Amino acid sequence: MPRWKALPEGLDPQIREFTGQLRRLVDRAGLSVAALADRTGYSKTSWERYLGGRLLAPKGAVIALAEVTGAQPHHLTTMWELAERAWSRAESRHDLTMEAVRVSQARAALGERPAPARVATATYPGRSPGPVREEPERDVRGEPSRGGPPVGEREPARDGAAPPGARPPGRPSGASPSRGRRRATLFLAGVTGALLVLAAIVFVPRLLDRDDTNQHAVPRSSASVRAAELPEGVRCAGADCAGEDPEAMGCSGELARTTDRAAVGTRLIEVRYSEVCGAAWARITRAGPGDTVTARAGGRTQRVTVADTGDAYTRMLPVAGPGRTRACAEVGAGTRGCAGAD
Numbered sequence: 001m002p003r004w005k006a007l008p009e010g011l012d013p014q015i016r017e018f019t020g021q022l023r024r025l026v027d028r029a030g031l032s033v034a035a036l037a038d039r040t041g042y043s044k045t046s047w048e049r050y051l052g053g054r055l056l057a058p059k060g061a062v063i064a065l066a067e068v069t070g071a072q073p074h075h076l077t078t079m080w081e082l083a084e085r086a087w088s089r090a091e092s093r094h095d096l097t098m099e100a101v102r103v104s105q106a107r108a109a110l111g112e113r114p115a116p117a118r119v120a121t122a123t124y125p126g127r128s129p130g131p132v133r134e135e136p137e138r139d140v141r142g143e144p145s146r147g148g149p150p151v152g153e154r155e156p157a158r159d160g161a162a163p164p165g166a167r168p169p170g171r172p173s174g175a176s177p178s179r180g181r182r183r184a185t186l187f188l189a190g191v192t193g194a195l196l197v198l199a200a201i202v203f204v205p206r207l208l209d210r211d212d213t214n215q216h217a218v219p220r221s222s223a224s225v226r227a228a229e230l231p232e233g234v235r236c237a238g239a240d241c242a243g244e245d246p247e248a249m250g251c252s253g254e255l256a257r258t259t260d261r262a263a264v265g266t267r268l269i270e271v272r273y274s275e276v277c278g279a280a281w282a283r284i285t286r287a288g289p290g291d292t293v294t295a296r297a298g299g300r301t302q303r304v305t306v307a308d309t310g311d312a313y314t315r316m317l318p319v320a321g322p323g324r325t326r327a328c329a330e331v332g333a334g335t336r337g338c339a340g341a342d
Helices: 013-029 033-040 044-051 059-069 073-111 177-217
Strands: 257-264 267-274 279-287 292-297 300-305 310-313 326-331 335-340
Touching: 013 044, 013 059, 013 073, 033 044, 033 059, 044 059, 059 073, 073 177, 257 326, 267 326, 267 335, 279 292, 279 326
Parallel strands: none
Antiparallel strands: 257 267, 257 335, 267 279, 279 310, 292 300, 292 326, 326 335
């Protein structure tokens, strides 16, 4: 049974080639997806999406993969840039398609209103009558019915009494006074609904764009992040993340980035920061048993001792932004190094 599932049909050739190269590097290194997640700091779910062609790996994940597999980062990032352009083009085509669908829906909504009822007009001598409804026997204008004189102008009985079946001029037979009101109400309801749909299509995206702009312009404090604003899979924000595992809380992977790093002997110490979670932590790679790594921010400290060869990271510290955390490692025979804020 093959290890990898077939890539999605219709995938751009550049993305397909790039994803295939990622798979080959993972196979060559003999890594499982779980081991790859542990060594790169990106979650197992994220790598399954990257290697399955369902999501384009971010550049940070590509560089991390090159580090753990011994590949040349330059060549791999060049392939990533080509795939990223192809992915952007595909997203643009998708956006245009969705925009066309929304416009089509708006037009359909505006077109689904009943035709306005024609207003009855009087018939004047010497002028041909205007168009009437499809029920000539209910004509309210006194126009000639098929094969007979105009309604209301029938010859009266010789004794002055109205002939049988005659009705007062200008009053339709069988016409309900409420029918016109019902049609007018339906017409107004249709127009109102169509205008609401059009307003939602036009203004809601602008409001969302404005919210995104404001979020980028004004740094968010950890206290202002509410649970309702968190992306799917993220389980904490700000002070709620204190002492929590970044992987278990969904703060790592593509939601985190390295803000500072330093080499300590053969080890690499990094400060990892997640804006969504409003938290930071320290990570060490290529560590040995007994190595320790410490994260400090705002008078708080998180520390972990490596039990086996590999990678390790501390638990999280709530921070108001990047550049506020210091990560230090003590490895081997007392060798020490730090990265990040003093």
